[in-house]
Amino acid sequence: MPEDVDDAAEAGPPLEAPVELTLDILRHSAAHLMAAAVCELFPGTQYDVGPSIEDGFFYNFLLPEDRHLTDGDLVAIEARMGQLVKRHVPYQREVLPRDEARRLFDGMGQEFKVAIIDRLAPDVSSVSVYRTGDFVDLCRGPHVPDSGVLRAVKLLRVAGVYWRGDERNPQLQRVYGTAWFSPADLDAYLERIAEAERRDHRRLGRELELFHLDDTAPGMPYWLPNGVIVLNELLSFSRREHRARGYKEIIAPLINDKRLWETSGHWDHYRENMFIVPVDEQTSYGVKPMNCPNAHVVYNLRRHSYRELPLRYLQLDTLHRFERSGTLHGLLRVRKFQQDDAHVFVTEEQIEAEYDRILEITDHFYRIFGLDYSFRLGTRPDDFIGDIETWDRAEGALLRILERRAGAGGFTVDPGEGAFYGPKVDILMKDAIGRSWQTGTIQLDFQLPRRFGCEYIDASGQARTPVVIHRAIYGSFERFLGVLIEHFAGQLPLWLAAVQVEVVPVQDDVEAVMDCARSVVERLEAAELRAAVSDSPGNRMQARIRDAELRKVPYVVVVGKRDVERGDDVVTLRDTRRGGTEQRSVPDLIALLADEVASRRPS
RNA sequence: GCCGACGUAGCUCAGUGGUAGAGCAGCGGUUUCGUAAACCGCUGGCCGGGAGUUCGAAUCUCCCCGUCGGCUCCA
Numbered sequence: 130m131p132e133d134v135d136d137a138a139e140a141g142p143p144l145e146a147p148v149e150l151t152l153d154i155l156r157h158s159a160a161h162l163m164a165a166a167v168c169e170l171f172p173g174t175q176y177d178v179g180p181s182i183e184d185g186f187f188y189n190f191l192l193p194e195d196r197h198l199t200d201g202d203l204v205a206i207e208a209r210m211g212q213l214v215k216r217h218v219p220y221q222r223e224v225l226p227r228d229e230a231r232r233l234f235d236g237m238g239q240e241f242k243v244a245i246i247d248r249l250a251p252d253v254s255s256v257s258v259y260r261t262g263d264f265v266d267l268c269r270g271p272h273v274p275d276s277g278v279l280r281a282v283k284l285l286r287v288a289g290v291y292w293r294g295d296e297r298n299p300q301l302q303r304v305y306g307t308a309w310f311s312p313a314d315l316d317a318y319l320e321r322i323a324e325a326e327r328r329d330h331r332r333l334g335r336e337l338e339l340f341h342l343d344d345t346a347p348g349m350p351y352w353l354p355n356g357v358i359v360l361n362e363l364l365s366f367s368r369r370e371h372r373a374r375g376y377k378e379i380i381a382p383l384i385n386d387k388r389l390w391e392t393s394g395h396w397d398h399y400r401e402n403m404f405i406v407p408v409d410e411q412t413s414y415g416v417k418p419m420n421c422p423n424a425h426v427v428y429n430l431r432r433h434s435y436r437e438l439p440l441r442y443l444q445l446d447t448l449h450r451f452e453r454s455g456t457l458h459g460l461l462r463v464r465k466f467q468q469d470d471a472h473v474f475v476t477e478e479q480i481e482a483e484y485d486r487i488l489e490i491t492d493h494f495y496r497i498f499g500l501d502y503s504f505r506l507g508t509r510p511d512d513f514i515g516d517i518e519t520w521d522r523a524e525g526a527l528l529r530i531l532e533r534r535a536g537a538g539g540f541t542v543d544p545g546e547g548a549f550y551g552p553k554v555d556i557l558m559k560d561a562i563g564r565s566w567q568t569g570t571i572q573l574d575f576q577l578p579r580r581f582g583c584e585y586i587d588a589s590g591q592a593r594t595p596v597v598i599h600r601a602i603y604g605s606f607e608r609f610l611g612v613l614i615e616h617f618a619g620q621l622p623l624w625l626a627a628v629q630v631e632v633v634p635v636q637d638d639v640e641a642v643m644d645c646a647r648s649v650v651e652r653l654e655a656a657e658l659r660a661a662v663s664d665s666p667g668n669r670m671q672a673r674i675r676d677a678e679l680r681k682v683p684y685v686v687v688v689g690k691r692d693v694e695r696g697d698d699v700v701t702l703r704d705t706r707r708g709g710t711e712q713r714s715v716p717d718l719i720a721l722l723a724d725e726v727a728s729r730r731p732s
Numbered sequence: 733g734c735c736g737a738c739g740u741a742g743c744u745c746a747g748u749g750g751u752a753g754a755g756c757a758g759c760g761g762u763u764u765c766g767u768a769a770a771c772c773g774c775u776g777g778c779c780g781g782g783a784g785u786u787c788g789a790a791u792c793u794c795c796c797c798g799u800c801g802g803c804u805c806c807a
Contacts, residue, residue: 187802200737288802289735296804300734303802331800335743344780344798402806448807453733454798456805468807546806555807567807604807636764667763668770675768689766703767710767 150273152310156181158220158273159282159308160188165218165264166209167304171196176266177241177292177301183563184318185307189290191241191299198302203284206304210282213262217277221260222270230256230267241292242267281315282308328561330614331459337619337627337681339610340460348457348464349449350607355627358659362625363606364445366729367469374490376443376471381423383447384414392580393422394514398549402450418451420444421550421574421599424472425581428595433474433585438595439483440474448605460611461566468605473598474583480573480596484530487571487600491556494602498613498622499731502568504535505555507546514549515576523573524552548599550576556604561615568604568612617731619681620706624726629653630660631682633673635689637666645688649700649715656719658726678705684722706732 160179163186168174171192179188192198198206225233227246234242245267246256259268261276273279284306292298309315326332334340339356342348352360368378384406390396395403395418404416417423424442433440449465456462475483495502506527509520524547531540531554540554547553556569574597577583584592603609613621623629630653634646646662653660663673663685670687677685685703687710692700702718703710713721 197735286801287736290803291734294804296734300803302735305802342799347798450806453805455733455735455803457799462806466807470807570807601807608807633767634764635766638764667761669763669765671765671767672769673767678768685767687767691766701767705768 150278150310152308153181154271154273155278155310156186156308157268158276159279159306160186161220161259161261161264161266161268161272162210162213162218162276162279162282163206163284163304163306164188164190164266165213165261166206167198168264170202170205170209173238175239175241178245179266185285185305187303187305189241189292189301189303191301198287198304200287203287203304207282207284210279210284214276214279214282217275218262219275220272222257222272223260224255224257226255227253230258233258233265234267237265279308281310281312282306283315283319325561325563328615328618329459330461330561330611333614333619334460336679339614339627342459346465347454348452348462350460350463350465356610358627359610359621359625360606363603363610364467364469367445367603368443370490370493371441371443371469371471374441374486375439376441378443378445379424379427381420381427381444381446382417383449384416385422387413387415389422389426390415393425393577394550394580395419395422398512398514402452404449404451416449417446418448419599420446420448420468420470421472421577421597422581424597425577425583428474428578428583429581433595435476435585435587435593438475438585439479442472442474444468444470444472446470460607460614461560463605463607466605466607468601469603470599470601473600474578474585474595475598476585476587476593477596480526480598481530483598484527484571485534487598487602488530488534491569491571491602495556497729497731498616500558500612500616502556502558504531504540505546505557505567506531506540506542507548507553507555508542508544509552510545510547510549512549513547515579519575520552523575527552527554527573530554548572548574550574551599553599556602558612560612566608566612568609569602570600570604572599574599620683620732621681622729622731623683623722624729626681626683627659628661628680628682629658629722629726630684630686631663631673631677632660632686632688633663633670633677635670635687637668639690639693641693642689645693649686649688652715653719653722656723658719658722674703681705686718 157180160181164176164179167190168176173193175191177189179186190198227249231243231246234246256267257270259266259270259272284304286305288303288305289300290303291300307315307318309318337355338353339359340353341351343351387396395415399418403418406414406416408414424444427442428440445467447465447467452462452464457464473483508524513520551572551574553570553572555567557565558568559565578595578597583595585595587593632646632649634642636642650660650662663677665673665676674685683706685705687701687703699712699714700718701710702713
């Protein structure tokens with residue numbers, strides 16, 4: 130949890146003198162310098178914690194008299210920091226007895242620091258403080274010798290943060306900055322950010338006409354013709370692969386009487402994330418945020434034998450979740466989405482083997498795109514249903530499976546991050562600027578089958594309760610596609626590309642050339658390739674090629690008078706992803722592209 | 733939901749109290765050209781919505797909606 134990390138940076142037994150200058154030390158020192166500047170400019174500021182983080186640092190502040198920092202203030206703070214850098218202000222370390230340090234910060238009215246000291250382990254008897262000019266901070270260090278080395282620092286943004294990461298607490302303001310050894314490193318970092326912006330799926334989604342997010346439907350994407358092709362390719366791939374692995378697809382209602390949600394527990398544990406539809410005075414329907422309750426309804430339509438298990442229901446229905454307005458983010462955080470979701474009913478003995486099958490699907494699905502992913506185990510949350518003993522059993526099973534499949538260091542554990550009905554293994558991926566997003570999830574559930582009264586008859590004729598595995602491999606197609614677009618910078622693998630080949634005529638007023646172009650397209654289409662004649666009458670060939678490149682069409686075929694006159698059925702193929710052109714006969718071209726589509730190669 | 737920023741033509745943006753602009757896209761015309769932009773012309777805006785201040789508001793104030801960066805929450 131962030132606040133624990135923060136505390137560790139601030140306090141604890143003093144660390145011994147530093148060795149060599151690292152970026153971590155530099156950034157931590159930059160955080161101190163920023164706090165010093167803020168305290169000079171806004172006397173009475175309380176400062177909380179200020180660690181180094183990936184690519185930079187932050188510091189949390191509470192300004193006096195309800196003042197709030199704005200972007201304009203950052204300019205002034207940065208200028209003040211610049212003056213302190215020029216003065217080579219030393220970072221002076223002092224070790225104080227714990228109670229003396231407490232008195233020091235208490236006397237300055239620094240309540241956050243006092244609270245940190247009070248949270249220290251009982252056996253910590255002394256702490257260190259660092260002085261930078263008039264600024265003094267509780268801190269384990271180590272630090273730079275003086276502020277003169279902080280030559281490449283830039284403040285980036287201000288954000289509101291809840292004290293100790295809890296939204297019931299008052300909100301502080303956090304200033305983020307970045308710091309590097311040299312101005313050249315800083316420039317390289319800023320260039321990296323700019324490159325990430327060029328890959329942003331929201332920008333590419335608009336440019337490539339994949340999807341649209343309208344003001345009247347926040348978080349609920351419109352899929353445009355190009356996007357529908359990509360989405361449908363992923364859907365049919367998912368259907369085919371799951372069918373081959375024994376999954377049966379079902380389709381269920383989008384809204385159900387709230388009684389269903391009361392049975393599942395969603396009414397009590399998930400309602401704030403649901404769209405509720407009032408139907409009449411007595412009745413409310415809930416728009417489904419998850420597929421699981423309906424899978425249980427289908428399971429209960431008849432008696433089941435142990436021989437039928439595992440019973441695997443694939444559910445690709447549309448889901449709606451009422452996410453808080455400030456959390457929406459392009460396709461990566463939406464309110465309307467579809468998952469490659471499934472619910473697998475198993476006996477307790479079948480859990481491990483079924484997890485193995487699911488993890489194999491996972492590897493298959495991600496390897497196709499050459500994507501790196503990682504696992505995270507989420508354990509029992511505060512707001513859970515069922516009994517602790519069952520939870521422990523479920524968590525123990527997942528832990529064993531993960532250790533066997535991923536190795537002891539191959540996953541992380543996030544305490545309290547499980548679903549309300551069971552622990553889960555999440556699959557994590559990163560977007561263009563390195564933010565982590567959960568895509569797939571494999572959840573183990575002993576609770577819902579009980580709540581729905583699900584049963585199967587075992588070999589001895591006894592009725593038993595099955596266990597359910599909730600699993601989505603890509604997670605939501607929306608989020609997965611968002612990550613995919615950023616991963617490929619818009620240049621999707623051929624099998625997903627909306628237009629796979631565009632045929633460009635050199636002369637669009639020569640009927641024989643246009644006939645040839647149309648005929649090539651027809652032959653490509655007959656081979657189930659998505660092809661089109663470039664459509665911009667009067668434009669020169671170069672402009673048409675550029676247009677196709679900008680729309681990230683993977684292949685461009687050029688035909689002109691010379692090809693028609695030669696009459697040998699050979700055209701020029703341009704590969705827009707790898708660059709370069711080559712001559713190919715049309716049958717050869719079709720075979721080449723059909724093979725690339727079938728292989729699903731990333732490029 | 734909270735903190736900060738932002739919202740001007742389909743897109744990218746300029747305009748900060750005095751008659752709404754540019755490039756690209758689109759449309760019309762000329763050009764038919766061999767691997768990333770031919771040329772000329774034209775159209776296009778309740779300046780996110782509402783209220784207020786002012787002789788006068790894209791510009792200042794307030795409220796609402798949405799977007800962006802964080803926080804919290806999460807696929």
